Amino acid sequence: MELLRPSSLDDLNGGLMIHGGTEVVPLLRDGILKADTLVDIRGIVPRGVKGNRIGVGTTLAELEGSTAIPEALREACRLAASPQLRNMSSIGGNLLQSTRCWYWRLKYPCHLHGGDRCHAREGEHREHAIFANDYCASAHPSDVAAALLALDARLHTTKRELPIADLYRLPDEADRHVTTLEPGEVILELELPAVEASVYLKAMDRQRWAFPQVGVAAARVAGEVRLGLAGVAPIPWLLTGPEALDAATPLPRTAWKVDVARALVRRALDRL
Amino acid sequence: MPELSLTVNEHRYEVEAPIEMSLAHVLREVVGLTGTKIACNEGHCGACTVQVDGMPTLSCITLAHTVSGEITTIEGLRDHPLIDAFVRADAVQCGFCTPGQVVSAAALVAANPSPTIDDIRHTMAGNICRCGTYPRIEEAILHWRD
Numbered sequence: 001m002e003l004l005r006p007s008s009l010d011d012l013n014g015g016l017m018i019h020g021g022t023e024v025v026p027l028l029r030d031g032i033l034k035a036d037t038l039v040d041i042r043g044i045v046p047r048g049v050k051g052n053r054i055g056v057g058t059t060l061a062e063l064e065g066s067t068a069i070p071e072a073l074r075e076a077c078r079l080a081a082s083p084q085l086r087n088m089s090s091i092g093g094n095l096l097q098s099t100r101c102w103y104w105r106l107k108y109p110c111h112l113h114g115g116d117r118c119h120a121r122e123g124e125h126r127e128h129a130i131f132a133n134d135y136c137a138s139a140h141p142s143d144v145a146a147a148l149l150a151l152d153a154r155l156h157t158t159k160r161e162l163p164i165a166d167l168y169r170l171p172d173e174a175d176r177h178v179t180t181l182e183p184g185e186v187i188l189e190l191e192l193p194a195v196e197a198s199v200y201l202k203a204m205d206r207q208r209w210a211f212p213q214v215g216v217a218a219a220r221v222a223g224e225v226r227l228g229l230a231g232v233a234p235i236p237w238l239l240t241g242p243e244a245l246d247a248a249t250p251l252p253r254t255a256w257k258v259d260v261a262r263a264l265v266r267r268a269l270d271r272l
Numbered sequence: 273m274p275e276l277s278l279t280v281n282e283h284r285y286e287v288e289a290p291i292e293m294s295l296a297h298v299l300r301e302v303v304g305l306t307g308t309k310i311a312c313n314e315g316h317c318g319a320c321t322v323q324v325d326g327m328p329t330l331s332c333i334t335l336a337h338t339v340s341g342e343i344t345t346i347e348g349l350r351d352h353p354l355i356d357a358f359v360r361a362d363a364v365q366c367g368f369c370t371p372g373q374v375v376s377a378a379a380l381v382a383a384n385p386s387p388t389i390d391d392i393r394h395t396m397a398g399n400i401c402r403c404g405t406y407p408r409i410e411e412a413i414l415h416w417r418d
Binding site: 002018038208 | 274290291292294315316318321327330333334337338376393394397
């Protein structure tokens with residue numbers, strides 16, 4: 001294996017990109033990711049908060065302590081992962097993290113791995129999805145993505161500008177990916193609109209260092225209230241309103257998440 | 273084999289290691305500093321915590337070749353008042369998590385010399401102790417300067 005440290009974005013030419021490494025290194029070790037060339041992009045992607053723009057290289061620890069960002073994003077960063085992981089991990093990498101589904105992590109030949117079924121649907125799925133779980137029942141673990149979805153953030157990449165909702169796609173038979181990022185495309189910055197108020201609430205199995213069972217971000221942006229949820233679908237989930245929870249399609253052992261989501265949505269809206 | 277240069281506890285080490293080798297592995301097996309422990313080896317438990325430029329970092333999921341900052345391991349904190357504080361509070365049971373606990377705690381008190389219980393619980397959340405000595409670890413950090 002070789003490690004490259006390009007000096008500019010123009011020098012990027014294939015290889016597996018690595019920033020904090022908190023996701024890439026364990027997945028390489030487990031054989032889920034494979035690479036002959038690693039490309040350390042820490043030197044070439046923006047870092048820090050400037051006005052309403054956040055460089056994707058900014059760590060969650062830096063954002064947790066920032067007064068320049070909306071409350072929902074700060075709280076999502078503060079409640080994410082562990083202190084060491086927040087020191088290491090970039091916000092860009094957080095958006096691109098893979099599912100915590102144990103079947104996927106244990107390399108079961110599931111739909112996301114190119115196989116012919118979702119093992120979680122028939123197997124152990126207490127922590128899995130309550131929406132869009134037909135094809136893949138995994139639950140997206142990013143607190144930060146849920147917050148950015150509620151905040152209606154836009155992404156600037158090396159190829160385009162897009163709302164964060166368009167970064168994600170539900171996997172299907174023709175395309176098993178959960179993001180729309182193209183090979184070689186790099187997210188550079190996040191842009192936030194003027195936010196009037198925002199909040200992030202997170203239910204976890206313990207109070208610290210846990211992935212969200214359900215995370216609810218609520219934000220008032222240009223007079224409109226937006227709700228972004230983590231842990232409820234294979235991708236970060238935009239909820240059109242509290243009543244949209246009536247349309248949830250929980251699995252036998254994820255029904256409890258609907259009640260948790262309902263309670264958190266109600267509390268989040270009360271606090272806005 | 274690729275060469276790399278590491279600064280550990282203010283000493284410079286020129287070593288060789290494969291790109292895929294973790295910092296924890298290089299520290300223990302190549303540099304010979306075995307105070308840093310490897311437990312889960314997947315970034316969950318915090319036993320492998322070292323400081324990189326003062327920031328608690330999980331050395332088991334950090335590739336050694338990607339580190340350019342100054343590394344502080346438990347060996348570099350031998351004379352830190354926290355060591356005595358952990359002994360006074362009897363905050364060690366099996367002791368395997370203790371190096372990581374002290375490394376995280378040293379970064380905490382450097383940034384915040386008078387942490388509250390809430391500060392300690394938030395900042396130490398990434399260091400798991402399966403013996404369950406958390407109350408004594410909190411006590412050691414609360415009274416680290418006594």
